[in-house]
Amino acid sequence: MATLQKSIDKRNALIQATISLVNNNGFHATPMSKIAKMANVSPATIYLYFENKQDLVNTTYIAVKAIYTQYAFETYDEKMEVVKGFEIIWKRIADFKLKESEYAQFLAQCDNTPMIDEPSRKEGIKHLQPLLDLWERGKQEGTIKPISDYLLYAYSINPLSFLLMAQERGAFKLTNEHLEHAYQAAWNSIKA
């Protein structure tokens, strides 16, 4: 088939170029020509892999989101206790944001601008299901506060986000102690 013959490397190069350029300039200040150049490809070639610019960025968003959630749940097992599960997932997310900061930054930008269309946004959220399941379990057994999943996620991810934001802006140097502190704050805010 046509699609299968096309080089997966080229597709990946295009996605990587998109991430890098959008991170530095934003969606609308990133021309297709530059994406092509960075991926060592002709502008026209992009259109063999993606419908248009919007499709390229949507696809990139979903791909990065998938990488993110896969990383987050890598060492998590549904049979774990709720407390343990929360700790593991939380720390994996922290790890991801630190070690894969380019991906993390891209996701942050996508989530704060009108750059991704609604269907793709919804698609990206689906992958968080294991975390929602964990919370449901925690609420049922009384380990976790009986509030909406949205709030739970907000509270639990919150200390981490700002820690990283502050660090990114060069406000201070992040230590393990900081992270542990943030993690405790997160757990305290959601535990029953």
Add this chain to the structure above:
Amino acid sequence: MATLQKSIDKRNALIQATISLVNNNGFHATPMSKIAKMANVSPATIYLYFENKQDLVNTTYIAVKAIYTQYAFETYDEKMEVVKGFEIIWKRIADFKLKESEYAQFLAQCDNTPMIDEPSRKEGIKHLQPLLDLWERGKQEGTIKPISDYLLYAYSINPLSFLLMAQERGAFKLTNEHLEHAYQAAWNSIKA
């Protein structure tokens, strides 16, 4: 003088149009022509009030930031106790984000994209000085944790941000109880 004769109304209309359009479409998807149309002005007229598009958006950012901080400190007095001061400012910020949500949304977008240039960003931060002073006082008298202002701000504003984010996305309906809860979480995370 030339500048003084120009209509302040027109300038304000341009700033308001910028806020509204950038909120809905983002900086680069907001053409000068549309800003002009919304402000009932010719495109060329914009350039009598602002150097160029970047200057328009920088100026708008600083203006909105000024409105924000003025609101935040409106009922605050430097002679208040630290706990009281924190509560008042925190709740004013919450109020602002709820009641002046268009301004708040604009600031959020500016703070999460490469849309504002660095000098204007720095300019915008200056206005938060009274809060920094309050924290310094809190740290000296031992009421507040001895950590960096950046972290303090991060922790304290965090529960609020996510509450509002979740609400904005229609996840749930915000109540006073939610806000009180978030405020307590904020204070707990920074108190000594």
Add this chain to the structure above:
DNA sequence: TTAATAAAAATGAACGTTCATTCTTTTTTA
């Protein structure tokens, strides 16, 4: 007060550029 005039403000059309996308041709693969 009015008419004449100068200056400022505002305008719509036009310019040059940039961009996403398509078209035609060339290269690669099977």
Add this chain to the structure above:
DNA sequence: TAAAAAAGAATGAACGTTCATTTTTATTAA
């Protein structure tokens, strides 16, 4: 040698900005 993939050049639309003019406002002279 035929079909798929890739390329570069071309296209047309959209944009920020400027230009030449007109309209409005302020000033002066009668």
